[in-house]
Amino acid sequence: MKFPILIINFKAYENSYGEKALQLSKSIDKVARESGIEIVVAVPSTMIHRISKEVSIPVFAQHVDAVPEGAHTGAVTPEMIKEAGAAGTLVNHSERRVRADEIDDVIKRSRRLGLETIVCVDRYELVVPIGLLGPDAILVEPPELIGTGVSVSRARPEVITNAVEMVQKVKGLKLIVGAGISTGDDVYTSIKLGAHGIGVASAVMKSKDPSKVVREFVEGAKRAVSERITGT
Numbered sequence: 001m002k003f004p005i006l007i008i009n010f011k012a013y014e015n016s017y018g019e020k021a022l023q024l025s026k027s028i029d030k031v032a033r034e035s036g037i038e039i040v041v042a043v044p045s046t047m048i049h050r051i052s053k054e055v056s057i058p059v060f061a062q063h064v065d066a067v068p069e070g071a072h073t074g075a076v077t078p079e080m081i082k083e084a085g086a087a088g089t090l091v092n093h094s095e096r097r098v099r100a101d102e103i104d105d106v107i108k109r110s111r112r113l114g115l116e117t118i119v120c121v122d123r124y125e126l127v128v129p130i131g132l133l134g135p136d137a138i139l140v141e142p143p144e145l146i147g148t149g150v151s152v153s154r155a156r157p158e159v160i161t162n163a164v165e166m167v168q169k170v171k172g173l174k175l176i177v178g179a180g181i182s183t184g185d186d187v188y189t190s191i192k193l194g195a196h197g198i199g200v201a202s203a204v205m206k207s208k209d210p211s212k213v214v215r216e217f218v219e220g221a222k223r224a225v226s227e228r229i230t231g232t
C-alpha cells in the first residue's frame, strides 16, 4: 500500500457485484492511474477474481474466515482470496466483527501469503492493542456515523487526533479513518489531522456519478499532502 490511500468498500450494495461492480472498479482504476493516488477496492469475495484480472489497483476482500483448510462449509480463507487475485483483506469490519484471536490468526496467515491486512476498530483506544498484532493499517470508524453522510472528520475530529497519537506508538503502523466521509473536504481534513488515508462506502456506492466523487476525494487528499509538504 502507498499513502495517502483511499479504501473504497463496495459492501453488498446493488452495484457491488456483476458487471456494475466491474465497470465501477475500472472507473476507479482510471482515477487512480491518472492521479497517482493509491486507491484500494474492497469487493465481495465472488468478484475478486473477475475484478483483479481487469484493474491495476489493489483488490481486497472485505472479510476472510479464520478457519484452517478442511471441513468448513462456506468458508472463504486467506489462501482462497490470494489465489483469486486479492492483494489483501479488511478484517473485523464493524458489520463483520470477529474475535481477537481470529484477527491475530488472519494477520499472521495473510503475512505468510503476501496479503496485506487492514483491521477495523470502532475506537481509538484499540489502535495500540490491535496494532501490536502487526496489521499493515488500522481503520478507525465510529460505528454510529457509518452510512450517515456525517463524517468522522466533521462530527468527531478528536477520534482522528487521538488515533494519530496512538498510531505513532506502533512502528510502521498506518492509520486510516472512516465513517460518513462524503466530500473532498472530509478527505482533506482527515489527512490534515494526520491520518494516512480514508475508508468510504456509501458516498461512492450510492452516488449517481461515483467517478466524480472519487475524483473529489483524490483532490482533497492531494491538497492535504501538498500542504503538508509545503508546511501550510
Ligand SMILES: O=C[C@H](O)COP(=O)(O)O
Residues within 6 Å of the ligand: 009, 141, 145, 146, 147, 148, 149, 178, 179, 180, 181, 199, 200, 201, 202, 203
Ligand atoms: O468501510 C467503510 C465504512 O464502513 C464507511 O462506510 P460509509 O462511508 O458508508 O460511512
